[in-house]
Amino acid sequence: MNHWSTHQLTEFFAAVCARPDEAAATSVAVERATEVLEAEVGAVLRDGRVDVAWGISADKLSGLSENPVLDLPGIGELHVASARFGGGTLLVGRADEALGPEERQLLQAMAQVLGLALDNLTLLTAERRQAAERLALLDSLREARHDSLTGLPTRVLFLEKLREAGTASVLFIDLDRFKAVNDSLGHRAGDDLLGLVAARIRSCIDDGDVPARIGGDEFAVLLRTSRGDEAVAVARRLIDAVRRPFRVAGRDVFIGASIGIATGAGSSADDLLGNADVAMYRAKKDGPGKVVVFEPHMHAQALARLNLDGDLQRALELGQFRLQYQPLIRLGSGTTYGVEALIRWHKPRHGYALTPGSVAPHGAVPVDVAAPVDFVSPADFVPMAEETGLIIDIGRWVLNTAGDQAARWRTAMPDLRLNVNVSGRQLTDPLFVADVERMLARTGLPAEAVTCELTESVLMNDPAVAIACLGELRSLGVGVSIDDFGTGYSSLSYLRRLPVDELKIDRAFIGEAVPSREDLAVVRAVVELGRTLKLRTVIEGVETEEQRRAMRRLGCDLGQGYHLCRPADPERIPGLLFEPIAA
Amino acid sequence: MERWFGTGHSTLTDPATAAHEAAAAAIEGRPPVVVFVFCSVGYHVPEMLAAVRSHAGPDAVVVGCSTSGQIGAGFQSGDGVAVTALGGPGLSVRTSMSRNVTGRLRDAGAEAAACLAGIEQEHRALLIIGDGLTGDQHELVRGAYSVAGATIPLVGGCAGDHLTYVRTYQFLDDEVLSDTAIGIALGSDTPLGVGIAHGWRKEGAAMIVTRSQDGRVYELDGEPALDVLLRRLGLDEALCDDEEAFRDAAFLHPLGLSRRSGEDIRVIHAADRNDRSLLCLADVPQGALAWLMESDTDALVEGAGESCAQALDALGGREPLGMLVFDCAARRITLGDALDREIAVIGKVLGDVPYGGFYTNGEIARVRGALGMHHFTMVTLALSS
Structure with a gap:
């Protein structure tokens, strides 16, 4: 081949390879081949059809063989030469003069170069696609490595x-x-x-x-x-x-x-x-x-918490919660005024144990220990249930179970009252009041027979919200009690405005077997406050006769505690209620 | 009524008066199909076109451009206006204009060629008037060829501004614009003939363009192109210090690219001493076989006669009606005082057949092959009666 042909081929190859896709590459190849060989017409045929035509419309070429006779008006019959390459045929048609041997050689070389270039492009296209995919992957990784909101690392x-x-x-x-x-x-x-x-x-x-x-x-x-x-x-x-x-x-x-x-x-x-x-x-x-x-x-505690959390999630559906009831006793007559429902978790023993049998709030200690279960103290699981929101479901279960129970007891003791503990989460739950209303309707309990106990800290955390929520509850006719009163920081002005019916004075104020003068002074003050605000007063944690007497003297209305009556499983309650407990 | 072809020419300075003078002579009260207006820069063109329109009537196509000289009625001029008109039965003309063509000349060429649709005559040609300052005209022709195909000849030239390279104008009907490409599809029921000739001859041995890109030639035969040029022409390196002197010297020795039908001429405009390259401002493909060319006044004048003769020969024995002439502005410069000899030789070949046209910034002609951009060349289109 001529020396100049190799330069033309180089140029041809460069021009074809510079195109972004096969179609453009094929077009430019046909064009350049036609120009270099000074032909009028060029084409690439692939799979028996015209892929690209130059200098002539494709339909004039279609249906023709690879060596067609082309007769153009004003030009006459063209001398057609063609050369095959991997994917097809490169063809040129020239007027007046057939291609010489060197020109045919050049055409053949161009066809081969085109085939190579198209293969290259196919590879390149695949590579470009892969590169683009890699880039996209990197981007998405980068995305995952940097937080889009703050720009900080993830x-x-x-x-x-x-x-x-x-x-x-x-x-x-x-x-x-x-x-x-x-x-x-x-x-x-x-x-x-x-x-x-x-x-x-x-x-x-x-x-x-x-x-x-x-x-x-x-x-x-x-x-x-x-x-x-x-x-x-x-x-x-x-x-x-x-x-x-x-x-x-x-x-x-x-x-x-x-x-x-x-x-x-x-x-x-x-x-x-x-x-x-x-x-x-x-x-x-x-x-x-x-x-x-x-x-x-901390790790062990955290691990325990983690397990506890998982178990707690399942406890409700597995029926592991029980209720015990602790009577509220009229200090004056020694008769039963009502009962407070207390939750217990009978957790089957496996894995770790969590302070079994620890003293529960409300003075409750599990009784009738039946192996092999751990009695998980409310102090250990209620805060977590609060945190996870599970307390809403647990609270609803308590409300309904205790309501059903109290309604049954009231057939024999028509004046029996029911106190139910309500958490802060429950109070602000928009469905809570409706839950109470439904329970009352279902059980036939009169609203005034039910009192919701809320701790002082829950109420004082956001008194404005508490006042609003309690208002709704009160409008049902349900009573409200402030539990653990005296341990929080009740503002007297809020206390006046809170729609409550009962103060439960914390056991801390009668901590000694024989109450001290200072303790008695505080209790007296609270009892007088209750009387002024027309609130019922309950003293918690009465464990000795001295305490009972002292409280009675102070004018406290009701008392709760081991000395009066321990919390008991529901089946034991009727027997306890009908025998005088203390006089 | 018979088919007719007329030309007029004026060097009057008032645009309307000059246009009236040239148009009256070209049209002579006959209804034209198309009127070509070629004028030097400096005229108020809208006034000129209005005056032409008053002669041409509302239906004729009026088309043209600014020039680097014009030809009409047996004259050539640097400053002036030439009007060429044709009409009568068996002729049809359609036009299309592509705007804002810089950077998209290939598409522009295809858009300009769109006017071919609807021209049904047996004999057809596509005239193209381009803007001489828009870059690689080769692409414009490629675009036109992609639509016109092998069977339709391409002719035409690019508008000029007297070789000041500042701004050229193209006219179509009442619009005067720059940066356009105008296609004028001409259909005739009698033959059309195209002539392409330049009068240059090969000088010395053939060379291979071993490295080139975008109109810049880096290597000839593997050697820096500037070195080859200086050696071949026996020029001193010092000549490169003087751009004008270099251009004048190189002007007389353009490159000729090997073609079956002769050589396509590429003017060497400048040298770059940094990379020892030559600037041709037109396509010089790598791998092309090329010669340094030489000529002389006689040969250049002879080239004009040759172009006319080719066009007449292509009429298949029919009597010529008239001829459109697209002559290179560089030829005009090179011929200088001998320009009248060129006009004389055209007149001698054509006899009393009228002709008109302009001096172009790049000539377009394609009858055979797929290429059609020329330089330093005279392109002619003959119509037959």
Whole structure:
């Protein structure tokens, strides 16, 4: 082949390969072949059809063989030459003069080059697609490694950094009251707030430290120090920073943060983050704005909690809850005024044990221990049920079970009253009042026979909300009692406005077998307060005759306690109620 | 009424008066199918077109462009206007204009060729008037060829501005625009003939364009192109210091690209001493077989006669009616004082057959093959009676 032909081929190859796809490459190949060979017509035929035609419309070529006779008006018959390549035939038609041997050689070479170029393009296209897929994958990984909202590393990237870090501390940060902002101002405001919090966190740490958003309203910071005191200092700084108001949705928003810290040589990255999480949980429990440094024993507790949580979820459907009832006794006559329903969890014994038989609130201790179950104290599971929201379902079960029971007893004791404990979560549950109403309708219990007991701390946590919710309950005719009265910080002004009927004075005020003068003074004051506000008073924890007498003297209306009557399974209650307990 | 072809020419400075003079001579009161207006830059074109329209009547196509000189009624001029008109039975004309063509010349060429649809005569040609300052005209022709195909000849030229390279104008009916490509589809029931000739001859041995890109030639026979040019022409490196002197020297020795029908000429406009390349401002494909070309006044003049003769020969023995002439502006410069000899030789070949046209910034002609961009060439289109 001529020397110039190789240069033409190079040019041809470059032009064809520069095209983005097969169709464009084939078109340019036909065009260039036609021009270089000074032909009038060019085409590529593939699978018996015209793929590309140049200088002539494709329909004039279709149906022709690979060596067609082409007779064009004004030009005459064309000399057609063709060359095959992998996928088809490259063809040119030239007027006046047939292709010479060198030109035919060139055409053949061009066809081969076209075949090569098309193969190349097929590979390239596949490669480009794969590259694009790889890029997309990288993007999605990047997406997963950086939180799109705050731009902070995610848990994935954070753990990577933690693994690389060697010696380090982890702060696990949980925002206090974030949910309230999200619920009241909307998700967009919540998102804005998270962005602002992220910026504050960044501003509190050094360049080498790594902040991350672990999820929801949880953040973490990797500190390049293993010294607990330094980590605590940073945590305090963070808490102060987050405590300052944030401008969100046109208003100042106040939130806080609880921080758990784990420092650790020898711990894996996952363990370190997990430990900080456990410590954070403790901090959260201790109250808002606390910093807690992880200690190994927390882990066992956390593990226990985790198991407990799972078991608690199933306890209701497995029927592991029972009710016991403890009478409320008229201190004057010694007769039964009513009963308080107390929940018990008979948890089949397996795995770990959780303070079995521990003293429950309300002075309750399990009786009739039937192996092999653990009696889990309400003190151990009610807070968790509160936290998970399971308390709503449990509370509804208590309400209905106790209601049914009380209605049955009232056929023999028509004046028997029922006290039911209600948690804060239940009180604010919009369906709670309807639940009570339905229970009353179903059992036929008169509303005034039922009293809902709420702890002082629940009511005083947000008195305005409590007043509103209690109002609804009261409008049904149901009574309201303040449980554990005296342990919280009741404001007298709120107490006056709270729609309540009964004060249950906490056992702490008669802690001694023989009440002290100071204790008696407090109880007297509360009893007088009750009388002034026209509230019934109940003294809890009466365990001795001296206490009973003293309370009676003070004018307390009702009493509860071991000395008067222990909590009992329902089947034992009728017998207990019909025999005089104390006089 | 018979078919007719007329030309007029004026060098009057007032646009309306000049147009009246040229149009009156070309049209002579007959209803034209199409009127070509070619004028030098500097005229107020709307006034000129209005004056032409007053002679042409409302139905005729009026089309044209600014030039680097015009030809009409047996004259050529640098500043002036030439009007060429044709009419009578068996002729039809349709036009299409592609706008904003810079950067998309291939599409523009196809758009300009769209006017071919609806021209049913046996003999057809596509005239193209392009903007001489829009870049790679080769692509414009490729685009036109993609629509016109092998059976329809392409002719035409690109508008100029007296080689000042500032701005050229194209006219279609009442519009005066730049950066367009106008297609004029001409249908005739008698033959049309195209002539392409330049009068250049090969000088020395053939060379291979071993490296080139976008109108820039880097290597000839594997050697820096500038070195080859200087050696072959016996020029001193110092010539490159003076752009004008280099251009004048190179002007007389363009590249000729090997074609079966002769050589396609590519003017060497400048040299780049940094990479020792030559700037041709037109396609010089890598791998092409090329020669340095030479010529002289006699040969260039002879080229004009040759182009006319080719066009007449292609009429298949029919009597010529008239001829459109697209002559390269570079030929005009090179011929200089001998321009009248060119006009004389055209007159000698054509006898009393009228002709008109303009000096172009790139010529378009394709009868055989698929390529059609020319330089330093005279392209002619003859109509038969």
